[in-house]
Amino acid sequence: MSVYRDEKRGTWTVSVYYRDYENEVHRKTKRGFATKREALEWERNFVLLKSRCTGKLFRYFWETYTEDMKPQVRKSTWDAKEHVVRTKILPFFGDMKLDMIKPRDIIKWQNQIAQMKRKDGSDYAASYYKTIQSQLSSIFNHAVRYYDLESNPVKKVLPISGGRPQEFCYWKKEEFEIFISHVPSTSIFYYAFEMLYWCGLREGELFALTLGDFDFNKKTVEINKTFTVVKGEPIISLPKTQSGLRTVTIPESLCNEIEGFVKELQVEEDERIFKASKTQLNLMLQKYAEESGVERIRVHDLRHSHVSLLIHMGFSAVAIGKRVGHKSERITYYYAHLFPGVQEEIADRLDKERREDVGYEAIDIDTI
Incomplete structure (x- = not known):
């Protein structure tokens, strides 16, 4: 029986067999459920995970992620996310197995992204690199949070380096x-x-x-x-x-x-x-x-x-x-x-405060 009650602890346990991406049989045990219903629900989700997500290609999990998350965000937000994934993430990770992607693969992907240019030949902004990596990380976080992926490999690497600094223009x-x-x-x-x-x-x-x-x-x-x-x-x-x-x-x-x-x-x-x-x-x-x-x-x-x-x-x-x-x-x-000159203004005002506090009097260096 895959779901049974632990009489000693008064909780429910799930013990289920599954096949990994290499068709090898493994056993997964999960304890501590308060009710049989919770245990059965976790078992169903776990079986679904193994059949559709972990051990399968990244692009298949992207489909699952889409089903889960698309209804929860604004259309414009989702369109922007989808564009980043389609153009910057799936070409590299699409045919890799989700649970076989390691930090070293993330680093290789980062190096590839860092070489990309905009249509006019200029570098992407550093903030855009951050956005791209955040989108990748959010997919792995989803797998960890809801589909029992062991860890998010993106969290084990540094941010993508390079890119032009973000510029703020303004009018006085x-x-x-x-x-x-x-x-x-x-x-x-x-x-x-x-x-x-x-x-x-x-x-x-x-x-x-x-x-x-x-x-x-x-x-x-x-x-x-x-x-x-x-x-x-x-x-x-x-x-x-x-x-x-x-x-x-x-x-x-x-x-x-x-x-x-x-x-x-x-x-x-x-x-x-x-x-x-x-x-x-x-x-x-x-x-x-x-x-x-x-x-x-x-x-x-x-x-x-x-x-x-x-x-x-x-x-x-x-x-x-x-x-x-x-x-x-x-x-x-x-x-x-x-603000140009703000640092100078700060220093001037601090100097004024200091002169008032300590009774400082300017000295002509030529008289020393």
């Missing part, structure tokens, strides 16, 4: 003011850029905004959804993380402008306000950046600019992170290096 307030002065105030793009810069919204959050999200009396906007287009299909979904759900207070002067703007549009309560595409928004950004003579940046860099401005104004990482929907303070602190 003066640069944004020069830029926005060239955008017609009657254009929907004018208000889109204003919301992105002064409220720190993501593009998808901006495009999802409806009239009902605004409270012009309280001068706030509710961020509770995001808009994306996947393979030509418009999709409105919840933000990626719980922290993305937030209420953003709008500067009063901007709030008044937005209120007048939406009144002229005469949109319905649940109708999207900013209906331009990401491509159109980017084209307008580049057009007016060129006309105004400021450095060309991406649309998402307006969000970076907002965070940078708030840091420079002296707001705490907690306050900034809550406003822009960062998942953790660590993400907010990552922006701190964007």
